[in-house]
Amino acid sequence: MNNNLRLSNRLEKIASFIAEGTTFADIGSDHAYLPCYVCLHDRNAQAIAGEVRKGPFQRAQKTVSHFGLSNQVDVRLGDGLQVLQDCEVASVIIAGMGGSLIKTILDEGSDRLGSVEQIIAQPNIDEQSVRQWLIRHGFTIADETMVEENGYIYEIVIGSNQGGIQELTEKQLLFGPYLLKQKPELFYQKWKHEHDKRARTLEQMKKASVPDDKKITAFTNELTWIEEVLSDDNGYA
Structure with a gap:
């Protein structure tokens, strides 16, 4: 089996927030590089790679087959969180799209989040919309970080349902409470x-x-x- 899979800086940083042994879903997985990378390094992990378009869905299937991970990574065709059954995963990753689209995906699939303890979001723009959604739906902002890739700067927001509802000011929603403190x-x-x-x-x-x-x-x-x-x-x- 070929396990020589390298991720971009952005995806590798996202992967670092996925706890060992977690069952997770990568929504908008494209080639399924992220779930395959995690599962190659963690044989106890289980992943669902969701894609709404047939082309990326087929590419994801090929990646999973190439790395011999069909027993760990389940590639599914469907819109957003509709690829999931309720209480099926503990963590959801939604990366590489606008904040308003991430918010829409979470809104439309909120009935599939019953067992989700962690949401890892990497919006390309409009990060405050994602933070607002997390706070309004009982998640706290557990961590945040930034990464540069190909001349663009991305924010990664980690939402957790542990610890109750977190109150944030409009200023904190814009900049991010952790990023505002750390100022990298x-x-x-x-x-x-x-x-x-x-x-x-x-x-x-x-x-x-x-x-x-x-x-x-x-x-x-x-x-x-x-x-x-x-x-x-x-x-x-």
Whole structure:
């Protein structure tokens, strides 16, 4: 059996949060690299690789077959969490898509989350939507991290149903409670870029023939928050 499978930095970081021996689902698994990687390194793990499109579904099947993991990785064709039965997995991974889509997948499949103790989400954008969903549905934010890949900076949010409901401010929802405390170097890189992008957007909004005062206020508040959290960086002006 060939077990020479390497993951991208982003997927490897996600894999590091999956506890040993866990039964988990990777939703939108594409080639099923993530579940195969985990199961190659953990013979007690069991995985479900879900794909909504036939092409990626077939690619995932080929990957599982190539690595001889058909007894550990079950590839299923279906929409989001609909590939799961209730109380079937302890952990769900949804990575590589927008935060609003992740939220929709969780909403539409909420009846399949009865046994889920952990949700690992890696939204490409709109991370606050994911945090909001987790908090509103009884999960806490258990951890967060950032990773850079191919010039993009990604946030990984770990939700847990252990410990009750966590209250977060709007500022914490935007930046992430752990990331806001830790402020790794990637945090500064991301939010300097976001500050400049939002400042340009705000100027365009103000020049609109009919300015949206509500959106302008929201953007202005966020820009103020960004300037505050970046103020610890002496290089920021």
